[in-house]
Amino acid sequence: MNLLFNNITVLPMTASLADEEKYFEASVGVQGKRITMVTRDADEVARFREACCGDLREVDGRGKLLMPGLINTHCHVAMTLMRGYADDIPLMEWLNGKIWPYEALIDRNDVQLGAELGIVEMLRGGVTTFVDMYWYEEAVADAAEKLGIRAVLSPCFVDARMEAFEEDLPATVAKAAKCDRLSVMIAPHAPYSCSEANLRRAAELSEKYGLPITIHLAETHDEERQIRERYGCSPVEMIDGFGLLKEGTIAAHCVHLSDSDRRTLLERGVSVAHNPQSNMKISSGVSPVATLLGEGVNVTIATDGPCSNNDLDMWEEMRSASFLQKLSAGDPCVIPAYELLRMATVGGAKAIGRGDELGQIKEGMLADVIVLDMETPHLYPRYDVVANLAYAAKASDVDMVVVNGEVLVDGGDVLGVDEMDLCRRVERRAKELDAMVK
Structure with missing residues (x-):
């Protein structure tokens, strides 16, 4: 109609x-x-x-x-299953002690269930497109197709999942090709969780399939320290050397950046997915967003996962982004209101390579x-x-x-969703998983 x-x-x-x-x-x-x-x-x-x-x-x-609808450029939508499960602990302890043991138990059906809950939450808040990074992205695709949202599926890998990732990627690409609301990116998890060989392999697969890259980058001091000890350079320099930073790459977080790192992001045409609430909650630091924008880097707004935020509310995220930058810079003029809205619409559309079709209201x-x-x-x-x-x-x-x-x-x-039935199914499965992980 x-x-x-x-x-x-x-x-x-x-x-x-x-x-x-x-x-x-x-x-x-x-x-x-x-x-x-x-x-x-x-x-x-x-x-x-x-x-x-x-x-x-x-x-x-x-x-x-x-x-225009809001574009969430970085999330892990199925992690709604873990909302409230692991709070108030440092990132590496959060990952190694809580999240990865839990994720070892989840299957494709769990991912679809969690994705449906997260998509309903995003739709209610005005999100029309989201970039997801997770395992079992075909299940996220099924949830997105069912509920009608636009999704960028980013099959993710750490070293232990590299084989499964390579096996699943062709099917995810084929599935997305059948639906004009779906597209695909390749998602190496982070510089600290992927070997040099696997990061280089991600760059090869990106070229083979013609798919852009998304990756967690320069998120914490621990990451910076680990990469410098291992490779003698910054995380940005490291993955740039492996061919991962290029036009179309979305780098999530980008909190700890040198002047040289920022220049590299700009020169390579990388977009930054800024997740202010997650960065504050995990105490990762304050991304130099105002500086990046002033230098010409495309910075967008994102929620990160509902286990580290703990919601998928882009309105809260926008407000936090602006207030955090004003406080950090000591300047109430940075990141004005209209710039925020541009980051969540026009900027998001540019980041996913759809600036000619999304992010604005005009004919065509x-x-x-x-x-x-x-x-x-x-x-x-x-x-x-x-x-x-x-x-x-x-x-x-x-x-x-x-x-x-x-x-x-x-x-x-x-429309077409029994929200309370969905919530009850999520609660039931979350309790089962909690009992298993203990």
Whole structure:
């Protein structure tokens, strides 16, 4: 069914930071998978209605705002199963003592179950695309296909899983090729968890399949120390030498960077997935986001996994990103409100190589859009709608989510999902896994 968002406030994310008009009242039409009309002309709206020949749903835009869907550029969605399982401990202890022993027990069905829960959470918060990094990515693909979200599947490996990764990769690539909402990246876990041989192999497979890379990078002081002891260089220098840093690479975290490291990221065309809440929770440090942006690096917003955050709320993540940079820099002007929203939309689209189709509302773009209910106390008064969105909006303000022209969330509810049944199944399986790991 075609869609008409009538007389709605539109934040198209097409303006620059310097432009005065960043949002306006208009009508937006969707036909099939694409946005085909953005207009303030009543006659054009009438012609659009006529062209739809009755196959049209009209959305009354009064009190609402339309903007591009949010793009979460780094998460481990199936780790919803471990939300609250391992908190308040350092990263290496968290991984070695808690997470990896737990993950040794999970199977494909567990991953799909956890992914479904996480996708429902993201959809309710206005996420239309996410980049996942995990095992059993075919199961994540099944969850994404079932629920309608757009997903970038990134089969992940550590040294112990390299053989399974190579066996599974062709099937994941083949599965994604059958669905226009799915794509694939290759995900070596991190410089400290993969051998030189396996990191070089990842670069070879990237070239063989024509797939970009995503990797955890420069996340903690421990990682920096380990890599310098082992290779005599920084983590950035190390993986750059193995051919992993190139156009299309998404590097998650990038907290501990030298001047030279930052230049390398810029020169190679790498995008950074900034995960401020996870970095704070695990005490990884403060990524130099304001500096990276000022130097021209594409920095995006991400949640990381729900076991290290502990939610998948991009609105909280945006706010944390800005406030953390302002505090760290001692400058309240860094990362202004509109820049935050660009990072979560335009920046995310660029990072996944879809900047020509996603991240903005304009004619010809894919219809991945969200509607927020602005008639709520915490979004009044309206001196600046952009600032209200960046600093006061909540996931619960999302009223409608459209992906590829299909309505997935309506009235705040994810369509076709019995959420409480899903939650009960997750709780039951989580208790079983907890008993097994003990």
